[in-house]
Structures are given as C-alpha cells and as structure tokens.
Amino acid sequence: MSTEHFLEVQGLKKHFEAGRPALFSRDVQKVHAVDGVGFTLRRSEVIALVGESGCGKSTLALLLMGLEDPTAGTIKFEGQDITHLNDHERKDLRRKIQMVFQDPYESLNPTQTIEEIVTEPLVVHGFANVPDRRERVVKAMEDAGLKPAEVYMSRYPHELSGGQRQRVVIAAALVLEPEIILADEPVSMLDVSIRAEVINLLAELRITRQIAVIFITHDLGSVGFFADRVAVMYLGRIVEIGTMLEVLENPQHPYTKALISVIPVPNPRLRHERIILKGETPNPINVPSGCRFHPRCPVAIESCKASDPPMVTLSKTHQSACLLLVK
C-alpha cells in the first residue's frame, strides 16, 4: 500500500443548521464550520492543525473520528472510503484511529479506576477475555509514562495530576494499538512544566510505535519542535500548509504571518513588532465574500473582496491561498 494514501481528506465540509433568521423565513441559516478541507497524512507523520477558536478545528476532528457526519467531501483510510460508515462498519476503524481530548479533567469518568479506564477500550472491542489483557493494559500505561503501572491502577482520576491524567487518556488510546492519534488541544489545559512531558510522549510514540499524530492547537508555539507539517486553518478552510520549517521561517499567508508574530518569545531581548489582528474570527454563518480573511487582513487589496483565492503551490510541500501569491 502506498504510504501517501494512509489518510486522505478531500473537500470535506460540515454545515450545521443554525435555525431560521426570522420566524417564518424560508431559508435555514447554516454554520459553515468546516468548508472544504483537504490534506493527506503519511504513516507515522505528525501534522499540526493550527487556528483560532471557531475556525472549525474541533469539528474537523469529530468528522475524522466519524462522530459527526460530513455534509460533503470524502475521507479515505488506507484507500478505503470511510466517509459515511455506520457504527457497525466503523468499529474496526475506531480501533485504528484514537482520540485524545483537550481537557484531561473532564475526559475521564470520575467513578472509574485508572485500570477500568484503560481496560475499557479492550472490553468494548471484544478483547475482554484475551489472556494477555492485563499485560496489554500494563504495557499501554507504561508506554504512556505511568510507570510502574501497578501504582496507578487502583487510583481514581482525582488522585492524579493533570499531566498524569492526560497520560491515562493516552494510555487508553494506546491499548488498542492505533495507527493514528488525533489530539485536540491535548496540552492547553496543562501547566507549562508538564506540557512538555505530554508533547515529548507523543513525539516518542511516533518513533516507538509508528503512530501518526494529528495535533490540533491554537498555539503554533506548542508544536514547534515536533510536527513535520503544519496546516493553518481560518474559518473552515486551510489557508496555508507546508513543512514546519517552511511555515515557521517563510510564512506566505498574511494570517500565518500574524499568528507567528504573536507567539510569545520567552526572552525580553527579543521583543518584536507583533501583527495584532483586529477583532475576532467572524461568525461562520455569514462567511465574508471573496477571501474570507479580507475584513481582518492587514494587507488586503481591492480584489480580495470579490474573488476567493485559489490554493497556490509554492513548493512541492508548501501551498497557500492568497491573491497576493497568484502570479
């Protein structure tokens, strides 16, 4: 199987209905949460999806997990179209794609012990009675850095620190030996001193277990050192995608440039001019005409209001959607 086609997303859209603008109005308003997203993921690759809140990152994650049904577009996994599988057909797939959620304080059931939490995926997938069930659980926990596993097994979530809880979530994902981990803001709720431990863990797993990671975050700074590629999202679309170095050192889209400029640099001697955008991501009900970034774009030109910029290829790996790049 070609490694290029491990996970392939094309023209993915999700429009939620948002009620009617007026009581008797005919047309239903739509939230364009995800509005034409495409990218591919290679085996054991780490891709960072970066964007502000409301840009559709979390909806995209739910679509990839099959927890929401897309309005349009396709998702292929290992060449097979998985866009509209039902729960039953998806079962085997669920084993291969696992998710890590933002809030480790909320994503664990407070009434279960750590052992029950990490064992649960095995039970769900019918491996409850395999002879090596306990070994699998221990291995997953130790791979997730909960060493020695015995110390943690009989504890409850509230007896662990934030970093340890996130490790439990990761262990519960690892126990099924997945091929992709989708991590939605996995460290933004954690203290800086333990953020690194979770990021380092994910970085290790891709090497030891060949797991590909989709890392969703609003903070480009937090994935700087371990993502291979970055996709920057704005209002439901990818506006720039490229390798980490291309995007960090040679950003082409005005939005990417602004995002990079506001990442805090931990050195007062390097204080620099920041491009602080005015306002916030507009409501995805009324997507602006033309380039959807034009109302906030500091370098917009007249034509930006009318024409939607196409994806411009800048190098084999680097693409961006801005009219200024169209030659």
Place this chain on the structure above:
Amino acid sequence: MQTTLQNTSPNKTASQLFNFWESFKKSGTGVVGLYMIIVILILAIFAPLIAPYDESSTANVGISDIYQPPSAQHWFGTDDAGQDVFSNFVYGARVSLTVGFFAAFISLIIGGSFGLIAGFFGGRWETSLMRFTDIMLVIPDLPLTVVIVALTKPSLFNIILVIGLLGWTTTARVVRSQTLAVKSRKFILRARAIGASKPHIVINHILPLVMPILVVQGVLVISLAILNESTLSFIGLGDPSVLSWGQMLNYAFGRGALSSGAWWALLVPGLGIVWIVLGLTLLGQGLEQVLNPRTDTHHLMPSRLPLSKEALVKPLHQNTLFEVQNLSIHYVGEGKAPAHAVEDVSFTLKEGELMGLVGESGCGKTTLMLALLRLLPSAGQIVNGKVFFKGKDLTSLSEEELNEIRWRGISIVFQGAMNALNPVRTVGDQITEAVMKHEPKFPKENIPARVTQLLELVGITADQRDHFPHQYSGGMRQRAMIAMALACNPDVIIADEPTTALDVMIQAQILELLDNLRKKLGLAVIFVTHDLGIVAELCDKVLVMYGGVTAEYADVDTIYNNPKHPYTQELLKAFPDLTKPKKKLSSIPGYPPRLDALPAGCRFAPRCPAAFERCHTEQPALHSIGNNNHIASCHLVEASK
C-alpha cells in the same frame, strides 16, 4: 455483546461503601433519619416478637375493652375493637413499609427509564416521553389516585400499583436532567470515540453518575408513597383486610375515638406516619449532601480581624505605590493540617510598573492577590506580614477604611470572572451597577456617559453595550471585566490569569490593551499567569512563585537571561522557543508539593535537578544577588556568593 466492565473488584465496592459511610456520618440529620428508619424497620421485621398481642387479635374482647387508656397491659391503650394499639401499630409498620417500597420501586423503574431514555437518546424519544411526563405532572396525583382506587377493588396490591404508576413523574424529570448533564461531559464523547455501544455507555458511564440522584429520589418517593397510602386509608379507601396506620386512624376517627376522649388511638398511628416521613426526609437530605455535594464556592469574604493594630512598621522603600513585606497566608480547616499557601513573600510596585506573577497551578498566586485586599475565603488567614499601599498598612485597616481602597485604589479582575457575568443582564447594565456600587457619589446623570467611556477604553463599541454576555466572545467578556475594574480610576489593577483560556491572538489583544492602559492612565499592573512567554513580552519585573514561596524575583531581563533559581531555569527550558525549533523540550518531572504536607527542606527539592543533601533538610532563605533587587531562595545561591 457483554457490556459491563468485569473488573469491578469487591475491594473497590467495599472501599467506596466505607468512604460513603465516612462522609455520611458527618451529616448529623442524615444519621438521625437513618436511625429513625432503622427503628421502624426493626418493628416491622420482628413484629411477632415485639408485639405483645397477635395481629388484630379479637379473641377475648369484651365491650369493656374498647378504648381502654394506656396501662401496663396495653402500653398505648386499646382501640375501637378493643385491640391492643401498640400491637396493631407494630404490624401496621409492615404495611406502610411494604406499600412504600413496592410503590417506590415501580415509580423508580418507570421514572428512571423514562428519564434515562429521554435524556440519552434525545430527539423524538425525548419529545414524546417528556410531553407525556408533563401531562402526568399537571394532573394532580392524589385526586386521581383516589378516583382510580375508588373505582377498583381496594386491595393492597391495587393501591401499590396505582401509587407506583402515578408517582414517577418527578423521578423522570430529575433523572433526565442528570442524564443530560452527564451525557454532555467529555468522557462520554471519549467513550464514543473508542467505539463503545450505546448500552455500554449507559451502563458504564451514565448509570454510575445518575445512581446517586436516583437513590436520593428513591428515599423521597418512598415517603411520598407511604403518605399517599395513609391518606387513602384515612379516607376509607384502604384495603380492609390489612391494618395500616392510615386504616387505624380511619377506624379511630370514624368510630368515635375523639368523642370518647381516646386520643391514644389517633395519636399513635398519626405519630407513626410523621415519624417515618420525617425520618425518610432527613435521610434523603443527608444522602443528598454526600452524593450530590455542591462545590465549595470561592466566597469572597473579608478575612478576619487585622493581625496587629500597631502601625509602627513603616514601608522600607520610599516612592513605591505598593509594598508587600513577608506576607504569609495559611488555609486552616477543622481537623486538617493548615495549608501553608503563601510563605514570606515580598515585592514592591511603582506607579506605571507592570509586574508579572508566575507559577504553576496551585502555587498560591490567587491566594496572594486576594490577601492583598483581604478578600480571602474565611479559611484563609494572613498569619504574618504587611501590605503597604501609599504608606498605609492594609493589614491593620478597618473594614470601612479598606473599602475606600478596594476598587478605588486597587482593583482586581478575578480569575475566571469573565465566565461569571450574569447571563440575563446586559453587559452595559452590569458595568453601570459596578459604577453605582463602588462610586456611590458619582452623579447619576453622568453614569451612562461614564459606562460608554469605560467600554471605549477597553475597545468595546457603544452598539455592543446593550448586548448580553453570551453574545460576547471570551475576549470581549474579558475586556468588559477590565472595564469594570477601571470603574473607579484605580492606581493598581490586579489581573488574575486574564488570558489563560483565550487563543493566542486574543491573548495578544488583551496584553496590548493592558499595556496601553498603563501608558495612558499611568496604572500599575500585576499580571498573574502561568505563562512565562507572556511575561517576557510585557512585564518590567517578575516574581516567580513555587509551592507558596518566592523562588526568584528580579527585573524581566535578569529572569530570562540570568536566572539563578533552578526552578526558573527548568521552567524556561520547558518553554517552547520558536527561535530554536526542533529542539526537544525538557519537562520537570513530578508535581508541586501538597501545601498541607510540605517537604522538610526546600519545597522544590523533590523535583530539583540540582538538589543536594542540605536541600532535603533545611529550607533555603531568600538571598539577594548583586545589588539590583534580584533575590532567589536557593542554597546554591548562598554558596556562590
């Protein structure tokens, strides 16, 4: 497919029960209720042993036995049929409990499953089930019960059935709302992502969290069922073949107990009903406290009397606006070791200066800030230290004097307050209220203009002023909070984690705002955060706290380019630096100390890569380094001097 997790060991259940009992014991009324119910249970179970006479024994009863007053033979006298009231009372407990338990069982099964199904599946299920529930809820229970029982044969079985079938509505509603609440929690989404089936999710994730509510509800439903049965029997619709307490009342009432002055025949069954209903209600309350504890809110109560009245101590530094000297704060709780939340912290602040206060969650940042204005919750006590503001010691001012300084001299943007705006009032109204409350002398007619001006200062336009909080984004809500804090033109603003939950771009906007405000208004700002990057962008000086103590305190350049405390150094290494991408981050293993069980030596010793023997036994003092107000609490610093 089997769905339960089988490794719920008996140990887990046993220890849960034990914990449950430990906390239940603390609720006095609950325990009283429990004992009251146990008494009735004993009566019911051992009725043949306890009752001196057989159930409804009419043997050897003559006309003279009717309505005998209490005596040694008949403790509670006799009734209209000459039977022993005490014996009938004891057997009556059986009837009441039977009706209560079985009717409640029916109600709970129906209400519980309706609530669960409606809450979990939503959609059409929910609409139809809840509409049905609503209809049942508006029909008054008791009259309907009366009608149905009157129309059917009044047997105990029918009574149980009717009470049970009509009494489930509140249970359905309570269970539904709890199910909805649990369903929206993240771990349910995680279970779905794992691939768990719906029955699995209901059994393993929803039920355990709905169960406590169901138990509490169950106790209340039992008492309601008992009460309903008594009412039915009292009005003559009971099962004539059994003698319940209601039945006893009915007979006594209908057969002249009142006119014969036989109060005992009424009082005993009446008290029995009151006793059991009261017992169940108390038990229900006790259970509710344990199973459904409301979270202890962070009450902003002024702390107790100032430590010392003598105003002998003077600020050490001249020309400072704000000076904190050796401040220590403990949280004390009954039967708990005091938590040393803040120990010996000092700093100064000049006009227009911006200080960053950095540290991990729980290191005492909020505690320190609340203590400056004596706004600690009642458990928090300033045990040592002084806080000077414009030369006055805030720790020794009276409450009224301090109120002059709160908001006008120093104001706080509380942590998380942007999520606590009143959802049903417009933001403009809430700011108006803040101005009126804290500046009562402000001319009324100028208030609207003032509110507009405040909002403008923080970048909110006049047309957004009458919007409700939910129409605001997180960033705008935080701006509104800052506007409120500016209401009385303070000299100092304390912003407790104002950017923590916000996106980087919005963070940058808020930082820019605070920076502009201090330039425009000459404000001094204390910026509390756990993010070292933000501090570097913005602040003049930095106080790094660890586990309640000052780790290091210096100007911003020194902190980042010449840090002396190992904690500061490690924290900087853990921070991703995009100027050096592809560098592996180092983390600090372990986690911060518990403040009620501190290590003997340096609080950072268990995690410190540079720790040596002395660190584990002796607390490092604060040492100053060089002569530009750089201090750090570390033995290494002392050694290198």
